[in-house]
Amino acid sequence: MEQSNMNVNNRSGVCFIILGLLSLGGCVLMGVLGAFKYLYPDTLSGFEFYQLRPIHVSLAVAWIFLAAIGGIYHYLPKYRGLSLVWPKSMPLHFWVFVITGIAILIAYILGKFGGREYWAYPPVLSTPIFATWIMFGINILFTMKKEKGPWPVYYWMWMTGIIFFLITFTEAHLYLIPFFNENIIRETTIQWKSYGALVGSWNMLVYGTAMFVMEHISGDRKMAHSNEAFLLYILSFVALMVGWSHHVYAVPAATWIRMLGYAVSMAELIILGDIIWKWRQSLTPDQKFTHRQSYRFIFAADIWVFLNLILAILISIPAFNLFSHGTHITVAHAMGTTIGINTMILMGSVFLIVEELKGTEFSGWSKKWASSGYWISNVSLVLFLGALMVAGSMEAFKEWNDFYERSEAIMPMLLIFSVSGIGLLGGLWMVVVAALNMLRPAKHQKETITVTAE
Amino acid sequence: MDKSQPWRRVLFLALFVSFFFYSANIYTSGTALNGETAVSENVLHGQKLFRENNCWACHQIYGLGGYMGPDLTNVVANPELGPEYARMFIEEGTDRMPNFGFNQQDVDDLIAYLKHVGEAGNYNPKKGEITWYGTVKYER
Numbered sequence: 001m002e003q004s005n006m007n008v009n010n011r012s013g014v015c016f017i018i019l020g021l022l023s024l025g026g027c028v029l030m031g032v033l034g035a036f037k038y039l040y041p042d043t044l045s046g047f048e049f050y051q052l053r054p055i056h057v058s059l060a061v062a063w064i065f066l067a068a069i070g071g072i073y074h075y076l077p078k079y080r081g082l083s084l085v086w087p088k089s090m091p092l093h094f095w096v097f098v099i100t101g102i103a104i105l106i107a108y109i110l111g112k113f114g115g116r117e118y119w120a121y122p123p124v125l126s127t128p129i130f131a132t133w134i135m136f137g138i139n140i141l142f143t144m145k146k147e148k149g150p151w152p153v154y155y156w157m158w159m160t161g162i163i164f165f166l167i168t169f170t171e172a173h174l175y176l177i178p179f180f181n182e183n184i185i186r187e188t189t190i191q192w193k194s195y196g197a198l199v200g201s202w203n204m205l206v207y208g209t210a211m212f213v214m215e216h217i218s219g220d221r222k223m224a225h226s227n228e229a230f231l232l233y234i235l236s237f238v239a240l241m242v243g244w245s246h247h248v249y250a251v252p253a254a255t256w257i258r259m260l261g262y263a264v265s266m267a268e269l270i271i272l273g274d275i276i277w278k279w280r281q282s283l284t285p286d287q288k289f290t291h292r293q294s295y296r297f298i299f300a301a302d303i304w305v306f307l308n309l310i311l312a313i314l315i316s317i318p319a320f321n322l323f324s325h326g327t328h329i330t331v332a333h334a335m336g337t338t339i340g341i342n343t344m345i346l347m348g349s350v351f352l353i354v355e356e357l358k359g360t361e362f363s364g365w366s367k368k369w370a371s372s373g374y375w376i377s378n379v380s381l382v383l384f385l386g387a388l389m390v391a392g393s394m395e396a397f398k399e400w401n402d403f404y405e406r407s408e409a410i411m412p413m414l415l416i417f418s419v420s421g422i423g424l425l426g427g428l429w430m431v432v433v434a435a436l437n438m439l440r441p442a443k444h445q446k447e448t449i450t451v452t453a454e
Numbered sequence: 455m456d457k458s459q460p461w462r463r464v465l466f467l468a469l470f471v472s473f474f475f476y477s478a479n480i481y482t483s484g485t486a487l488n489g490e491t492a493v494s495e496n497v498l499h500g501q502k503l504f505r506e507n508n509c510w511a512c513h514q515i516y517g518l519g520g521y522m523g524p525d526l527t528n529v530v531a532n533p534e535l536g537p538e539y540a541r542m543f544i545e546e547g548t549d550r551m552p553n554f555g556f557n558q559q560d561v562d563d564l565i566a567y568l569k570h571v572g573e574a575g576n577y578n579p580k581k582g583e584i585t586w587y588g589t590v591k592y593e594r
Binding site for chain 2: 038041042048049050051053054111112113114115116117120150151156160163167171180181182184185186188189190192193230234237238241325326327328331403
């Protein structure tokens, strides 16, 4: 009984991950189409930029949440010995998510928008997302509550990520109330405050996942209980509250918000980088080898943490932000963190599951594709972000007569950006296809059994 | 729950509670609009159209939004551009901006909305005054 229950749990987590991988595949495709539509508006008739962009963004958000949720559903029962308190909610969660996702895509295709960043669909479709998130929250929080010993830091992170997603998601919809909506400054400030907290809440889920993956690979249970890990958690918590303020330096809201934003440094990333670095050094060659692909992705995330850190600190300085705000430097910041840090960490988690479930079966073309895809996507990402940074710096630091002159001037950079986007697409698709191939329902296993029986 | 280290729980609760006070403060402090102009129905309708047609995908207000087209915070308020200039784009579209086929009323309301946004504040990139310690004083 217990055994079969565990199996249901395992497969449900994997189903979320599969859906997440498919979202990522769709996300990068829409990104590349969007980039070319931006450059050549006359081409790709039938696709409108204002449709491609929200589809791209929503799929990115879906990938991050689905991969994190799938990991949590998978890890708690399988590796923490905690059977989930409400296993039946998982298929429901999954299917409501699928149906809502399809409804959102249809809304975009029909040109029905709510007109917000991240949540650009008509706001009614937020209701099922909210409901399923409550189910997920109840399931996970009560499951973690059963833990007998002290909590590893990733429990704290997951708990906070889950609770704050609900809070920020609510906050993001406050504009439906006239008190908030009818004051444009308040409306804008809250919108961006809520998005900062949204990113903060998914960072909690993602960093928690990173801590779990690292603990699992190294087998060192002390790391996730250390004070440094807890400090990372507390800093992420503070960043979730105030880290958004660099979005709104230019909005004429209260000055102290800006000052606080400046005061809160990017210590969070420094500590994350440091933890991953120490972990890397503590690993034996054997440990690195057993979870080779997973290890690599976490390692790549570490490099991207350091690169993004420099940029994040810069754009948090108001005097720099004055120039960089509203330019492609901001896009580099957003893409650098979602692809370089979040996606690499989540891929580390996906391949941990692949390597654990499949062991030596993870070989042949899947392994080759995962490995080549890893290199192709990381190298493309360097070019991709480099082109954005150059475009953004041209916008920020040169004098332009008007918007049109400026747009023309950065076109060559945006072309490099779009072409390296194709590289990123190819690389990530290879990784996604390899993972999907390993995670699909094990039909061939049954076949092997029948063959042996014959 | 995590029993061994109560101070961790205390820290969590402290931050959790302060989040609410902090949020309430942000919702209400420093958000008074220039002048006490109440928003009209037309402005609200314009705002709705702006959202429902996802103008955000290509445009920014206060530098926030998509980057394909220019920032619209002060397009109507700017004496060099102004309502007639903005109207031309909204009515006709360009080869990069779609023509949404708005009727006269819709266009008027979109202009009213953009005018309202422009009156609420000034987004004047690069016109702030930089202090020696790295912050910026913005003109409002």
